[in-house]
Amino acid sequence: MLTQQPLLPLPTAPEPVAARPARRWQWRWPVGERVLIALVFPLGLLLLWALAARNEWVAPQILPSPATVLAALSELAQSGDLTRNALVSFWRVIDGFALGAVLGLLLGIGFGLSSLFRDYVYPLFKAIAQVPVLGWLPFLILLLGMEEALKVVLVAKAVMVPVAINTDQGIRSVPAQYLEVARIYGFSRWQLLTRVILPGALPGIWNGVRYGLTNAWLALVAVELLASSEGLGFLIVYGRQLYQLDVVLAAVVIIGGVGFVLDKLLSLIEQRLLRWRRDAF
Numbered sequence: 001m002l003t004q005q006p007l008l009p010l011p012t013a014p015e016p017v018a019a020r021p022a023r024r025w026q027w028r029w030p031v032g033e034r035v036l037i038a039l040v041f042p043l044g045l046l047l048l049w050a051l052a053a054r055n056e057w058v059a060p061q062i063l064p065s066p067a068t069v070l071a072a073l074s075e076l077a078q079s080g081d082l083t084r085n086a087l088v089s090f091w092r093v094i095d096g097f098a099l100g101a102v103l104g105l106l107l108g109i110g111f112g113l114s115s116l117f118r119d120y121v122y123p124l125f126k127a128i129a130q131v132p133v134l135g136w137l138p139f140l141i142l143l144l145g146m147e148e149a150l151k152v153v154l155v156a157k158a159v160m161v162p163v164a165i166n167t168d169q170g171i172r173s174v175p176a177q178y179l180e181v182a183r184i185y186g187f188s189r190w191q192l193l194t195r196v197i198l199p200g201a202l203p204g205i206w207n208g209v210r211y212g213l214t215n216a217w218l219a220l221v222a223v224e225l226l227a228s229s230e231g232l233g234f235l236i237v238y239g240r241q242l243y244q245l246d247v248v249l250a251a252v253v254i255i256g257g258v259g260f261v262l263d264k265l266l267s268l269i270e271q272r273l274l275r276w277r278r279d280a281f
Contacts (some may be wrong), residue, residue: 001111040279050067062245064249069246069249071246072246076235076247082250085230085232085234085235086232089224089231089232090147090253092151092220093155093182093213093217093256095160096151096154096156096158096216097213097216098198099152099156099159100157100216101209103160104212105162105163107121107168107172108165108167108168108170109167109169109193110207111125111164111192112167112168112199113171129165133222134222134223137226137227140153146227146228152219154176154223155216158212159211159216160211161212163208163212165208166207166211167208168206169204170202170203171202173201174196174201175200178196206270217255217262221222232251235251238253
């Protein structure tokens with residue numbers, strides 16, 4: 001007679017182990033140390049400049065020392081030439097940037113919202129965008145002369161292209177789910193544009209604005225080098241004609257400093273405008 005063996009308990013499945021979030025080891029430098037690290041490269045470059053200026057293989061009249069350039073900056077500031085020319089360049093950038101940003105925004109919105117407008121206008125826009133700013137200089141000199149309108153129009157062209165392209169891309173990158181929700185709520189076209197499309201495309205639009213400001217500053221200096229009797233670009237030409245390379249480098253330092261400050265200013269504005277994205281995520 002077979003005896004019934006007792007049933008052994010079935011092995012229980014191990015309890016699932018909660019997934020541990022991956023640790024990201026990221027060293028964060030204190031603010032003071034980060035500032036010092038950021039200054040290493042500029043100070044090293046300044047040291048190399050000073051050593052090269054004192055080297056016997058480099059003639060002092062070819063490469064002025066940092067102290068000579070600083071003295072030229074001080075002299076230009078005291079005489080008022082630096083302030084006057086910097087203000088002229090600044091207002092030229094502001095006028096051209098405002099005109100180009102408005103035109104670029106309108107074109108970008110038209111490209112992003114209307115396929116018919118894009119089919120008719122975008123090929124011509126791309127053809128115009130492929131021609132560099134200085135390529136339009138001889139033609140516009142014949143039309144506008146050498147007055148302020150020439151500088152403003154060329155700066156506006158340099159701004160219009162990146163603003164229009166980034167606005168178009170920003171509008172096309174708005175998720176379709178946002179548009180569906182807006183239609184469900186019965187948004188009008190104006191509400192759809194102002195409450196959904198433009199806020200969703202704002203990061204792309206602002207990138208175009210920043211690139212446009214950078215292009216505006218570069219284009220203005222290039223135009224002032226060739227067709228101007230005032231401005232920071234003219235200071236470079238003036239120093240080269242008199243063989244005052246300290247004045248040339250002083251103007252270059254001011255141009256780089258002003259461009260850096262303008263870009264940082266737009267970066268701070270961007271943090272304010274797009275703060276809602278950080279809060280949302």
